[in-house]
Amino acid sequence: MDVMLLAGTRPEALKLAPLALAMEAHPALRPVLVHSGQHAGMVEQALAPFGLVADAWLDVPPRVTGGQAELVAGLLPALDDVLRRHAPAALVVQGDTTTTLAGALAAFWLGIPVVHLEAGLRTHDLTAPFPEEGARQMVSRLAALHLAPTLGAAAALRSEGVARQRIAVTGNTVVDAVLEIAARDLPARDTALALLEMEIAEAGERLVLVTSHRRESWGEPLERTLAAVQLIVAEHPDVQVLFPAHPNPQVRAQVEAALGGLPRVTVTDPLEYPDLVRALRLASLVLTDSGGIQEEAPTFGTPVLVLRDVTERAEVVEAGCAWLVGTDTSRIADTAARLLSGELRPAQVGNPYGEGNAAALAVAAIEELLGVGAEQHKHAAAS
Structure with a gap:
């Protein structure tokens, strides 16, 4: 099964990269990385340290005003086209960007399940951060699966009426990313x-x-x-x-x-x-x-x-x-x-966003959403 991962900004790409790597090693799920073009050059730069490249780039008209309306107007037809052509089993969107909102809308209209990575973050103030808080809340109304980074994020979703079985607490994949890069200890470029x-x-x-x-x-x-x-x-x-x-x-x-x-x-x-x-x-x-x-x-x-x-x-x-x-x-x-x-010191409690296994937990939740069971694992391994 193809699972499309949509990125338009550097943070999106960084947080999707561990998920793409986990899916590459999966016997039944295949990641399809799509670059929306929201931040040209930045997505490629973010994926490169992980040995990843985008599988597809959206054909979006050049921006003139730089406004949100112009960006969404360009993204939606291009997203509709790429989703129709690839017909993925699900679309994964990350966070709270314009790419995320447009991707969720386009997939929802086509009946493709939306998986929201880093779901449930809230300030409950639509003006801060703006427009991200609004985008997050709107995507939550459309998502079939909410990958919440923390118990607090999951609780926020449940308080808004999201069913418990549609939420998986995974930690944040950025912890996976930062640990992988830190382990290489590369000299400064x-x-x-x-x-x-x-x-x-x-x-x-x-x-x-x-x-x-x-x-x-x-x-x-x-x-x-x-x-x-x-x-x-x-x-x-x-x-x-x-x-x-x-x-x-x-x-x-x-x-x-x-x-x-x-x-x-x-x-x-x-x-x-x-x-x-x-x-x-x-x-x-x-x-x-x-x-x-x-x-x-x-x-x-x-x-x-x-x-x-x-x-x-x-x-x-x-x-x-x-x-x-x-x-x-x-x-x-x-x-x-x-x-x-030294009057104030940070608590040495580890990272509240996880231990570096968020991608594995996210893949397990996506398996459940898509009904990827033992038989499909066996069939994929045999083929």
């Missing part, structure tokens, strides 16, 4: 990161990793975050800051204006995934508004300051691995100081 790593080792310094990419962080919130970074550098002479900046020209200009030329601050292009994993392992502290990094950093015991007012990943805060600080300059700088001084 990014020149700036490689030089920074040598400087830190020679001088006995500490690394603070900063990322900020969400649309609601742009402008004034980012300005406050950048002011906090300036304070952290000024108050901690043994700290080096690494800031992989968002490719949006306005965001990059804002980061460069605030941090460019500042001693002990390195601004780079977005890092390839193995380099990001390396930076997470090296870091003494992470400041981020990224959902993925909130899930990845606890694997290495790296404390996280979440640069958002609310997070749909409450487990990481409740476990004592992260602190929700918003974008208030003083609060960011003060909490960072307490962590860097």
Whole structure:
């Protein structure tokens, strides 16, 4: 049976990659990776470290306005076409992007079961994160199978009326991904990161990793975050800051204006995934508004300051691995100081998003959905 895995952004591809690898080794299920084209180049980059390439690319008209309506209008006919041609037994969508919402709609209209990877995350505030919270909730209304990363996510789904038998708690496949890449211990490919790593080792310094990419962080919130970074550098002479900046020209200009030329601050292009994993392992502290990094950093015991007012990943805060600080300059700088001084310490409780077996558990749930039993295993093995 073909199971289509749909990715349009780097985070989607990273979280689908372990599932694709698990299916490649399966006797009865065959993964078909489809690139929606939402973020051209980024999906390919994310899949490459896992030895994966997309099996199909959607034929979507070039975007002019960059708006959500334009993207959905281009995606839906292309998705309808690829689903009709491949006729998969199920479509797996991940998370909360426009690709995810459009894919769920197109499959639902064709009667193809929708499997929602990373289901049940909620802030219960449609404005934060926007538009992701709305996309997540809408996909939950259409999904035939909900692969929830945590018990809390499963409880959120049940409270919305989703039947228990349609939910499987699997952990998050990003933990599978980060463990696989970390085990390879690849040297840094990014020149700036490689030089920074040598400087830190020679001088006995500490690394603070900063990322900020969400649309609601742009402008004034980012300005406050950048002011906090300036304070952290000024108050901690043994700290080096690494800031992989968002490719949006306005965001990059804002980061460069605030941090460019500042001693002990390195601004780079977005890092390839193995380099990001390396930076997470090296870091003494992470400041981020990224959902993925909130899930990845606890694997290495790296404390996280979440640069958002609310997070749909409450487990990481409740476990004592992260602190929700918003974008208030003083609060960011003060909490960072307490962590860097050792006054605050992250709880060493392991990763609340799993142990690296999420893909195997997800495949087992998909088997059950599709009725892949022992006889089909036997037949597939024999053929």
